[in-house]
Amino acid sequence: MPKVLISDALSDAAVQIFRDRGIDVDFQPQLGKDKEALAAIIGNYDGLAIRSATKATEKLIAEATNLKVIGRAGIGVDNVDIPAASKKGIIVMNTPFGNSITTAEHAISLMLAVARQIPEANASTHAGKWEKSRFMGVELTGKTLGVIGAGNIGSIVIDRARGLRMKVVAYDPFLSEERATELGVEKLELDALLARADFITMHVPLTDQTRNILSRENIAKLKPGVRIINCARGGLVDEEALADAIKSGHVAGAAFDVFAEEPATESPLFNLPNVVVTPHLGAATTEAQENVALQVAEQMSDYLLTGAVTNAINMPSISAEEAKVMGPWVALAGHLGNFVGQMTDEPITAINVLYDGQVSGMNLQALNCSVIAGIMRKVNPDVNMVSAPVIAKERGIKISTTRQDQSGAFEGYIKVTAVTAQRERSVAGTVFSDGKPRFIQIKGINIDAEIGQHMVYTTNDDVPGIIGLLGQTMGDNDVNIANFTLGRSAKNGEAIAILYVDDAVPEKTLDKLRATGKFNQVKALEFDMA
Ligand SMILES: NC(=O)c1ccc[n+]([C@@H]2O[C@H](COP(=O)([O-])OP(=O)(O)OC[C@H]3O[C@@H](n4cnc5c(N)ncnc54)[C@H](O)[C@@H]3O)[C@@H](O)[C@H]2O)c1
Numbered sequence: 062m063p064k065v066l067i068s069d070a071l072s073d074a075a076v077q078i079f080r081d082r083g084i085d086v087d088f089q090p091q092l093g094k095d096k097e098a099l100a101a102i103i104g105n106y107d108g109l110a111i112r113s114a115t116k117a118t119e120k121l122i123a124e125a126t127n128l129k130v131i132g133r134a135g136i137g138v139d140n141v142d143i144p145a146a147s148k149k150g151i152i153v154m155n156t157p158f159g160n161s162i163t164t165a166e167h168a169i170s171l172m173l174a175v176a177r178q179i180p181e182a183n184a185s186t187h188a189g190k191w192e193k194s195r196f197m198g199v200e201l202t203g204k205t206l207g208v209i210g211a212g213n214i215g216s217i218v219i220d221r222a223r224g225l226r227m228k229v230v231a232y233d234p235f236l237s238e239e240r241a242t243e244l245g246v247e248k249l250e251l252d253a254l255l256a257r258a259d260f261i262t263m264h265v266p267l268t269d270q271t272r273n274i275l276s277r278e279n280i281a282k283l284k285p286g287v288r289i290i291n292c293a294r295g296g297l298v299d300e301e302a303l304a305d306a307i308k309s310g311h312v313a314g315a316a317f318d319v320f321a322e323e324p325a326t327e328s329p330l331f332n333l334p335n336v337v338v339t340p341h342l343g344a345a346t347t348e349a350q351e352n353v354a355l356q357v358a359e360q361m362s363d364y365l366l367t368g369a370v371t372n373a374i375n376m377p378s379i380s381a382e383e384a385k386v387m388g389p390w391v392a393l394a395g396h397l398g399n400f401v402g403q404m405t406d407e408p409i410t411a412i413n414v415l416y417d418g419q420v421s422g423m424n425l426q427a428l429n430c431s432v433i434a435g436i437m438r439k440v441n442p443d444v445n446m447v448s449a450p451v452i453a454k455e456r457g458i459k460i461s462t463t464r465q466d467q468s469g470a471f472e473g474y475i476k477v478t479a480v481t482a483q484r485e486r487s488v489a490g491t492v493f494s495d496g497k498p499r500f501i502q503i504k505g506i507n508i509d510a511e512i513g514q515h516m517v518y519t520t521n522d523d524v525p526g527i528i529g530l531l532g533q534t535m536g537d538n539d540v541n542i543a544n545f546t547l548g549r550s551a552k553n554g555e556a557i558a559i560l561y562v563d564d565a566v567p568e569k570t571l572d573k574l575r576a577t578g579k580f581n582q583v584k585a586l587e588f589d590m591a
């Protein structure tokens with residue numbers, strides 16, 4: 062039974078879902094803040110469910126010897142070392158929509174709060190002062206809101222702001238003109254937005270491109286009297302420079318939910334007039350927490366129990382339905398990759414995969430991952446569909462995919478070609494209606510070979526006596542043959558044989574075949590049939 066650890070404050074809904082799905086779940090929300098204690102037990106778990114307090118660093122991931130999936134109940138995954146997880150074959154998934162409305166509403170609340178100085182007026186009124194003339198606000202109607210990042214949350218903010226009769230402009234290099242028109246926003250370059258906006262709200266992830274996007278230099282370009290809202294991530298805005306701009310009166314106010322350092326116990330923005338701050342509450346509503354907890358628990362359970370992949374950051378999605386239909390083809394893709402991987406001793410520079418017939422309509426990205434994992438298994442036995450593409454990329458291996466629908470004798474097949482500086486090596490296979498994978502062509506020679514855990518592959522010149530020699534040698538050395546397949550390019554041309562045997566064949570037995578001088582190549586092959 063798979064084991065999942067919840068190391069952050071997730072709604073009880075998640076615990077219930079895991080239990081209902083038959084997963085052993087430990088709810089230890091205090092561990093998100095205790096990295097040593099977490100590292101000490103992470104090795105026991107197949108899944109880790111988190112929010113933003115748990116830091117899934119390279120160090121923690123190194124201890125996670127059984128971990129298969131990290132599920133982020135929320136959107137931002139900047140607390141997870143994705144390259145380290147991918148390299149280790151761990152899927153990282155998030156819940157990209159579960160808290161977007163709630164977060165957009167928080168951004169709008171902060172905008173209203175900073176426009177009307179509500180927190181300060183509230184504190185003053187509670188203190189028994191009646192400072193009616195102290196708190197003079199600004200109206201939102203007719204003002205220009207600049208939205209930086211018009212994705213899921215940004216789009217909801219745009220919709221709500223238009224409802225408040227604001228003019229909305231957006232900066233997002235990935236926003237198409239069509240989408241901008243649909244949203245009712247004017248698309249601007251960053252500098253133009255900085256110069257025009259009366260309010261600016263941030264809705265981008267923290268990346269190398271967005272870090273410090275409101276730098277000291279960009280803050281100097283802001284329209285005087287602007288108010289800044291950051292409900293996305295700390296690190297997007299230079300807090301020190303913004304504090305200076307507020308003190309100088311250039312910026313009229315700011316409302317921040319997120320900080321460069323969290324938990325934030327100090328910040329240059331703290332205790333400044335007209336700065337509203339909340340402790341990363343963007344996603345903190347019962348509705349959003351229930352949504353993300355349910356979603357992450359369902360997604361993680363699906364993956365651990367059925368192999369279905371949803372909302373993964375480092376792997377193409379595979380629905381539960383697809384996982385069922387594609388299962389045998391994913392296995393075949395892995396065997397084909399494994400075959401060329403085992404046959405190739407020199408560095409592979411490119412992998413070409415041809416999908417023909419029925420299989421060409423499937424999720425080829427996922428099948429490619431399986432081919433690459435099969436090939437890489439020779440280099441790294443722990444590789445899987447998540448880590449293999451990362452390793453292939455590091456090695457500069459180019460992957461190309463061809464899709465066609467010309468399959469004749471078979472309903473569909475996959476052909477994998479590994480290219481090296483010296484040669485190209487290819488193998489094709491199909492899945493029969495019984496769900497069993499078969500090799501159907503090696504080096505362009507047609508065959509029909511059932512695939513098993515232990516196999517022997519030989520090539521020779523097409524002359525009489527080879528079958529007897531193979532059978533005799535295996536028999537004399539106590540090797541039981543389950544299946545024996547032959548093929549040849551032409552009469553007296555090149556011939557190949559594939560033996561599917563009950564146990565791994567010792568090298569000394571293969572040496573006896575080599576010693577006959579009748580074979581050009583003799584190789585034992587191993588396939589993972591799990
Ligand atoms: N405060 C909170 O509690 C809270 C809650 C949820 C999400 N968030 C944060 O909000 C962020 C946005 O969430 P989302 O669901 O809208 O994400 P999203 O991926 O749907 O949208 C992000 C948008 O940013 C744009 N973008 C990327 N790079 C950019 C760049 N260099 N310049 C301008 N735009 C760029 C993208 O094109 C995309 O449209 C998340 O990454 C997360 O960090 C915070």
Ligand SMILES: O=C(O)[C@H](O)COP(=O)(O)O
Nearest residue numbers: 112113114135136137344
């Ligand atoms: O990225 C997110 O989803 C938000 O930052 C929410 O974070 P939290 O789950 O820690 O509240």
